[in-house]
Amino acid sequence: MLGKDLLGLYDTSAEDITAILDTAVGMKKLLTQNLKKLPHLQGRTVTTLFYENSTRTRCSFELAAKYLGAGTVNISASSSSVQKGETLIDTGRTLDAMKNDVIVIRHPMGGAPHLLAKNVKASVVNGGDGMNEHPTQALLDFYTMREKFGSFKGLKVSILGDIKHSRVAKSNLFGLTKLGAEVTMFAPATLMPQGIERMGAKIAKSREEALAGANVVMGLRIQLERMHGGLFPSLSEYAKYYGVGEECLKFADKDCIVMHPGPVNRGVEFTSDVIDAENSEINEQVLNGVAVRMALLFLLCKNRQGGEKHE
C-alpha cells in the first residue's frame, strides 16, 4: 500500500496507482456535481512548499486540500533561496514543529523531496523535483487516459518535446509501462536523455514514426532557457521539425486525444488548431488534476490516521 510519502512513480506499484485513480473517480464526481466538502482532512494542514514558480500545480493542490476540509499554507521560496536561505532540512523541521500533516514540495533539484521525506514526520508529496519526477501530473494524465480509453493495455502514448529536462515524461514513462501502455518518445537529440530506452520507452526516429497509430499525443513544454543554452536554435525551427500540427496528427489514431501538462506555448509544441480541437483534453486534465490530488491526499491521510492510532 501507499506509504507515508509519494516521491515518484518509479517506486509506486501499479496497484497503488490504480487505487489512487479509483479513488479519484469519486472525487471527480464530487467536484463536477458541486457537492460540499468532504470532512476527511478537517483539522489537518497541507503546506505547499514551492521553490519554483507554479500556478496550476500549487492551485490544484490547494483546492484539493480545501475540498477535503484541510487548512492550507503556501510557502513560496525563490530558487535562489535554495542556496542562500535556510537549509531544506531545517525548513522541513520547522514545518514539522508546526504539526503539518502533508508537505507538497516543488524544487529545482532532483531528490529534494526524498531528502525532505527522510527528515520530517509529515507526509511528503513530490510536486515536481528538477528533472526527476512529477508524479501527480502523471497520475492526472493517467486518469484522463483511463477515462477516455477505459484501460491502459496496449494503449499507444506518444510523448514529444523536451524529454531530457522533463520530469513529466519520466513519471509518465514509469507509470505507463507498469500499467501496460506503450510509450514512444520523440525529441531533438539534444533534448533526449541517455538510457531512456532502457526504462521502457521506444525512441522514434521521426515525427511520423512517433505519431503512427498513437492513441495519446502528449506534448511537453519547451522552455526558452533551453534555446538560450544552445540546445536548439529557435522556436520556429523547433515548431517546424518537432512541433505537432493538424497535418501531423493524421498519422495518429483517428480517435486519438491530445494532452499537454501546460502551460502551452501556442504554435511551438502544438499549433493552436491542435490545442483547441475537440479531441484536446488539455482543460479536462486540469480538472482531473484536482480530483487526483484529492484522492492522493485522502489516501495519504488515511495512512496517517492508521499510524496515529497505533501511537
Place this chain on the structure above:
Amino acid sequence: MSKLLIKGGTAVFADRCEVCDILVDGKKIVKIAKNVEEKGAKVIDAAGLHVFPGLIDMHVHLREPGFEYKEDIASGSAAAVRGGFTQICCMPNTDPVCDNAAVVGYIVARGREVNLCKVRPIGAITKGEKGEQLAEIGKMKEAGAVAISDDGRPVANARIMRLAMEYASDFGLICLSHCEDKDLVDGGAVNEGYNSTLAGLKGIPRAAEEIMLAREIILAETLGKRAHICHVSTKGGVQLLREAKKRGVAITAETCPHYFTLTDDVITSFDANTKVNPPIREAEDVAAIREGLRDGTLDCIVTDHAPHHKDEKNVEYNLAAFGISGIETSFSLSYTYLVKAGVLTLEQLADRMSAAPARILGLEGGVLAEGNAADIMLADLNAKYVIDSKDFVSKGKNTPFNGTEVYGKVCCTIVDGDVKYGA
C-alpha cells in the same frame, strides 16, 4: 634511539611474500632476515599478520589552512596512520591556496609538529589555482613541495599547462592533472547515463574527463615531459593511457577505491555521500579500472581523501560538496575488491599503494628493504569488519561505504621507526 623488532610476520616484497623478521634501528630498517634476535629491542609480534611497506597516498585534501572545520593536518594525519599510510601528499586547494613557499612551508612545519605521518605538500600550478599565471614552482619545491597540481580546478588553458610541464621539469617536479572540461561538465553532478536520467540529476559525460586526459597525453608526448593523471574513472581514459604508455609517453596515472568498487547505481538513493568528482561511473568502467590497475596502465591507488562537514552533505544532491573521506577505508577496500577478488596479487597491491607513488614523486620508502626508511604497516588480512564512519578519526564522515563488509584491517603503522598507530 630505540630498536624495534617485528617478528614472525609475512613481509610483502615487490616479488614475493615471505615470513621474516624486520629489525628497525632508529629511523631505518637495518635487517630483514629469518629468526632475527636482538637484545633490548622492543618486539612486535606480527605472527599471522602481513607486513607492508608504509602506504603512500599521493592525493589527499587536508583542508588546512582555511577549512579546518572539514579537516586539519592533525586530524588528517591521525586518519592517515589509522588507514596504514606513512606518507601523504596534500592538494593545494586550501585558503589561502598553497601556491607559494610560505604556505608550503607552513604545511611542512605543521606536519612535523603533528608528527604522525609524513605530510608532503603539493603546490599549485598557477597562482590562486586560477589557471592564468604560473606559481613560484621553484621556491615551492625548495620549501618542500613534491609535485604541482591545480586539483579541483583544472587548468583549462592548454598553453598554460604546456608551460607548467616544461617549467616544472626544470625543478624535477611533475604536474598532476585533474582532467575535467568544465564546459562539458556544465553543472553536472553525477555520471551521465542511465542512472543520471533515472534520478533526474544532471550528468557529467565521460568525454569531460577524457578530452583533457587526451590533451595531457599529447602535451607530455610532444614536449617529451612527464605528466600524471589524477583519479582516472573511465574506461576510455584507461584505453587512452594504455595506448600512450605503449608508445612510450612518460605518463603515469592514479585511480581511487570508489572507482573500482562502486557503480553509479548508488546515486539513485540521492545519498550525497556518493557525490564525488569525477563521478562514480558504470560497470564497464569499473571493470576497465580494475584491468588498468592489474596491467599497470594505472600506476597507483590514491584516496582523493576529501573530508567535508556533514552540513555540506546533508543537503540537496546538487548542492552537496563533491568528495569522499577515503583514507581510512582505502586499504581494506583495495584488499577486498582487488586482491581477494583475484585482480591483483599482494605484491602488486603493495606496489600500487606504496612503491608506485614513491617512484612517481621520488619519495623515500615504498618498499621494505634494508637501509630504507622504517615506514611500515602491519595488517591482519583475515580480519573482517563492517565499515562505519562513526569509527573514523577523520573529521570527514562522508563515505558511501557505510555498512560495507571488508577484509584486511590495519593493525599497526610505523613511521620512521616510531609506532604511530596500533600495536
Place this chain on the structure above:
Amino acid sequence: MSEHILMDGAAIGRTLTRLSHEIVEKAKGTENLCLIGIPRRGEIVAARVRALIEKFYGASLPCAGIDIGMYRDDLVSGYFVPDARVNSLGFSVDGKTVILCDDVLHTGRTVRAAIEAIFDLGRPAKIMLLVLCDRGGREMPVSPDFVGKNIPTSSRETIDVRFAEIEGEDSLGIIGKE
C-alpha cells in the same frame, strides 16, 4: 436464517393510508406541507403517501428525495468517499412543514443526517418524521411523529422491507439470525 412476514401488501397499504390521514389531521390540513424521502425506500414511502393524500384530499404536495451521502457521520471513521449526488428538491423548504419519510427507523443516525441535509437547502418551519416501521435501538435523540408499526427487535434481527417498485411485491418481515 428465516424470515417471518409481519405485514403483507394489503397491510402496508392500510397502514400508509392511516398515516396519510394522520398527517392531514395533525397538520390541520395540507397547507404548507411537503414530503421528503430518504433514498431509496423512504422515497417510495413519500411518493405513496403523496399519492394517497392527493387521492383523499385533492392536494398535490411537493415531494422529493434527499441524498444523505455527504452527511453521514461515519465518513471519517469509516474513511470512505460516499457515492453521493447533489440535492435539488425542485421546491423550497423555507417556512414549510416537511414530512421526512423513511421505511425503517433504527439508530436515528440516518434521520440526523437527513435533517442536516435539509437545513443545507433552507429553513423549514417544522420537520416531522414518518416511518413505516420503528424497530427501536435508538442511538440519537430522535422520535418519530408517525409510525406505521412498532416492531421491537434485537440487534441480531433485521427488518426486511420489500416494495413493488423494487422487488415486485410489498411486504415487511423480520429476519432473525441464528
